[in-house]
Amino acid sequence: MxxxxxxxxxxxxxxxxxxxxxxxxxxxxxxxxxxxxxxxxxxxxxxxxxxxxxxxxxxxxxxxxxxxxxxxxxxxxxxxxxxxxxxxxxxxxxxxxxxxxxxxxxxxxxxxxxxxxxxxxxxxxVGCGTLSSAVCMDKAITHALLSNAGIHCANYLWFFRTSYTGDGIRKIKTKIEARLGYPVFVKPANSGSSVGVTKVNSEAELDAAVAAAAAESDKILVEEAVCGQEVECAVLGNTDPKAAPIVGEIVASAEFYDYDDKYKNGTSKLNIPAHLDDDVAAQIRTTAQRAFRLLGCRGFARVDFFVRNGKEILLNELNTIPGFTPISMYPKLWDASGVSYSELLDRLIQLSFQDDAQDFKK
Ligand SMILES: Nc1ncnc2c1ncn2[C@@H]1O[C@H](COP(=O)(O)OP(=O)(O)O)[C@@H](O)[C@H]1O
Ligand SMILES: [Mg+2]
Missing domain, CATH: 3.40.50.20 (Rossmann fold)
Structure with missing residues (x-):
């Protein structure tokens, strides 16, 4: 051959x-x-x-x-x-x-x-097409579509960075206070690897956080800070996607899972499997598959969640080209589920050849 x-x-x-x-x-x-x-x-x-x-x-x-x-x-x-x-x-x-x-x-x-x-x-x-990639890259759009389908996310609001001037600043601060309260997470709507993400404990810290997020993106998202576990689910497939049987958990060494914690220090810990009740893990897998289909993903995506009080599931984001470094969660979750890294790559390529990945050719 x-x-x-x-x-x-x-x-x-x-x-x-x-x-x-x-x-x-x-x-x-x-x-x-x-x-x-x-x-x-x-x-x-x-x-x-x-x-x-x-x-x-x-x-x-x-x-x-x-x-x-x-x-x-x-x-x-x-x-x-x-x-x-x-x-x-x-x-x-x-x-x-x-x-x-x-x-x-x-x-x-x-x-x-x-x-x-x-x-x-x-x-x-390999991977998602134009629309699903664009949708998942914009956290404000992802949240809006998921909420519409009854998939819960952290409470949030968003604004264009150009609105954060003059009177606009007071209005935004008032909305944050009324709808979310502190602490909040301020993040660029369309970045990744925690670049431009800041945890904000009080209004006094907001300007600097908005400036950091604005350096990455025109749109800025503010979310209630969720106190709980950070859990990740690996999804693979086209029109009939499957979540890996094992769900993983990140235990950040810093205050949150920031860039250095992800890639430099190597001090964050992964729990594979996540420390979750079986029914909660099962619900995460089902929700991940649903979100994947709903947003039109194909090939692969890592779907990230927060779990509050060990049971309340909030979808954080879908990563349409998840990290594939040797310490990355996506390949590790498949490996723990019996699909080796090489086998996973082979499957991803095979999926790209299937008819249900070639919609753009119609
Ligand atoms: N609403 C939130 N509550 C608690 N922690 C958060 C929240 N949003 C982000 N974080 C923390 O910041 C990290 C990066 O944010 P995330 O939204 O995943 O952006 P990125 O696309 O850069 O990965 C998360 O892994 C988590 O540790
Ligand atoms: Mg993330």
Whole structure:
């Protein structure tokens, strides 16, 4: 059997660029080589695309950008090309691929932009399509749709950063006081990896938190601070998605699960399985599957929850390209459920070839 050519996209114009490189390195290392040939395509933080043919070890460190073993390469929306246009000494050559795996986190990677280009290209690709990626990237829109379907989230409000000026500041502060009370979490509506997220204990701390969130996003979300457990559920599939049998829990070492706790210190603890009653875990899995379908996800998503008092379930967010670093929860939950990292990657690619993942071709 001829090997399928899989293009792994990494990096990207995103505050999560570095995390993406680490995720992509471990995806590349674990893709089954007997079935797949890998094409590595790096996107710099300022948005230049390269076909990279050097050692994989230079991907997580970012050294690949200084390497000579790269050529400019662009994913073509032209379905006649079916892959990349690569710059060469003769001008341009084409590099068709069978599937694209965007291992990109955050803006310009997980938010529907790349997915739109991939849909135009007509290529099978791993993960959610344009609409569901865009919806899940915007926490205010996600909350509105989920609440509408009776899936509970933390109490929240949102505003455009341009409203937080002059008289607007007082109005927003009054609403926060009336609807939520302190402490609250202030976060950019569309960022990830906790970048720009702040816990605010009193009104005096609000300005700085809004400024931090505004640096990431036009829309700012303010949520009641939920005191409870942080639980994550791994969902896999297209129109009939399944949640991993084992649900995981994060025990943050900092005051909350911030960027350093996620990626740098390695001091946060994971409980796999989560310390939850069986019926609560079952309810989390069902809710995760429902939210996945409701928002039109496909392929995979990690659905994150808060659990208050060991029983009240609040959906926090859906991550449509969950972390794939060696310490990431999504692959760990499948591994604990008997699906190894390599097997999981194989399943994700197989899912991208199914008819129910190719709606954009109709
Ligand atoms: N309403 C909330 N109550 C309690 N903790 C929260 C709340 N919102 C966010 N957090 C904390 O901040 C972290 C990052 O927020 P999250 O909404 O998950 O954004 P991101 O997309 O950056 O992961 C969460 O993992 C959690 O530790
Ligand atoms: Mg999160």
């Amino acid at each position: 001829q090997k399928k050519k899989i293009a792994v996209l990494f990096g990207g114009c995103s505050s999560e660029h570095e995390v993406s490189r680490v995720s992509a390195f471990s995806v590349i290392q674990n893709l089954p080589r007997d079935k797949y040939e890998i094409v590595r395509v790096g996107i710099t933080k300022d948005g230049r695309w390269f076909l990279y043919t050097g050692p994989d070890e230079k991907i997580p460190t970012g050294e690949w950008e200084q390497s000579d073993e790269k050529k400019r390469a662009f994913l073509s929306p032209d379905r006649g090309i079916g892959g990349f246009v690569v710059e060469s000494s003769e001008g341009f050559t084409t590099l068709p691929v069978d599937c694209v795996f965007p291992v990109l986190h955050g803006r310009n990677g997980e938010d529907g932009t790349i997915q739109g280009l991939l849909e135009l290209s007509g290529l099978p690709f």
